Amino acid sequence: MTDQAIFLMCSPRGEESASYSLGSYVTSLLEEKGITINEYHIYKTLRNQTKIDEMIKSVNDSDIIVLSSPLYIDSAPTNTIKIMNIITQAVQEEKIGKKKRLLLAISCAGYLEFYHNNIALQIYEQFAKTNGFIWAGGLPIGAAGTYAMNTITSFLEQLAQLPTDDPRYEIYVKPTKIIDSVIKISVEKLSQGEIVPKDELKKLAFVAMPLEAYVKGGNQNWINWAEEIGTVEKLRDKPYEKKK
Ligand SMILES: Cc1cc2nc3c(=O)[nH]c(=O)nc-3n(C[C@H](O)[C@H](O)[C@H](O)COP(=O)(O)O)c2cc1C
Numbered sequence: 001m002t003d004q005a006i007f008l009m010c011s012p013r014g015e016e017s018a019s020y021s022l023g024s025y026v027t028s029l030l031e032e033k034g035i036t037i038n039e040y041h042i043y044k045t046l047r048n049q050t051k052i053d054e055m056i057k058s059v060n061d062s063d064i065i066v067l068s069s070p071l072y073i074d075s076a077p078t079n080t081i082k083i084m085n086i087i088t089q090a091v092q093e094e095k096i097g098k099k100k101r102l103l104l105a106i107s108c109a110g111y112l113e114f115y116h117n118n119i120a121l122q123i124y125e126q127f128a129k130t131n132g133f134i135w136a137g138g139l140p141i142g143a144a145g146t147y148a149m150n151t152i153t154s155f156l157e158q159l160a161q162l163p164t165d166d167p168r169y170e171i172y173v174k175p176t177k178i179i180d181s182v183i184k185i186s187v188e189k190l191s192q193g194e195i196v197p198k199d200e201l202k203k204l205a206f207v208a209m210p211l212e213a214y215v216k217g218g219n220q221n222w223i224n225w226a227e228e229i230g231t232v233e234k235l236r237d238k239p240y241e242k243k244k
Pocket of ligand 1: 011012013016017018019020069070071072073074075108109110111112116143144145148
């Protein structure tokens, strides 16, 4: 029976992060299936040995591990690697015993292209295999910042009224609906002790918007932010250049 899961939330941005938004969506749906969730924000956990010991015990008790992490420099961040090393050592020291455990990983890239996450997801898969966990699958999320700002549910609610010929339908509604459906199927499978079918994971292999739209949007966000803090006039300053 699947009745306990651990959520390893690996972003230093806490609840404001895409890793939290997407990972907690998965765990809230698991909770609806009657599965108990233990949540660890690993940046805090790593600072406290008692918390680390508690986390190890929770992995030992869990049937499902949900690891949700940002992508840093095309790879797993240092602290995500640290937590994997700690768990690996605990398995070697038999503090984490043998039992059927599924690992689902979510990798959140800032850039548009989902496939930047591929190496990180292979690292998480290797982590699972090294420790005798069953690799349930990896969700590669591109332009994940969208979900740092909005939860899947609130975003779909906000966008519900958009006509299908509105350009935002293609770049926001369609991708969010795909992610939502893959997550729901993943949860269904995990709660039954099964892995996520590869065909489902393949549905995440899309690029949500044209690159130019992403660059334009990014530039506009930069300007809006500068306006907010009153630095628009300074955006082109070059303080590192010597004044003549
Ligand atoms: C140090 C650092 C390195 C990053 N490297 C990449 C990268 O290689 N590729 C990418 O797509 N995004 C990169 N990003 C952006 C993050 O992956 C992106 O903002 C992600 O959504 C953050 O997830 P979070 O909100 O869960 O922290 C980087 C961000 C930081 C702070």
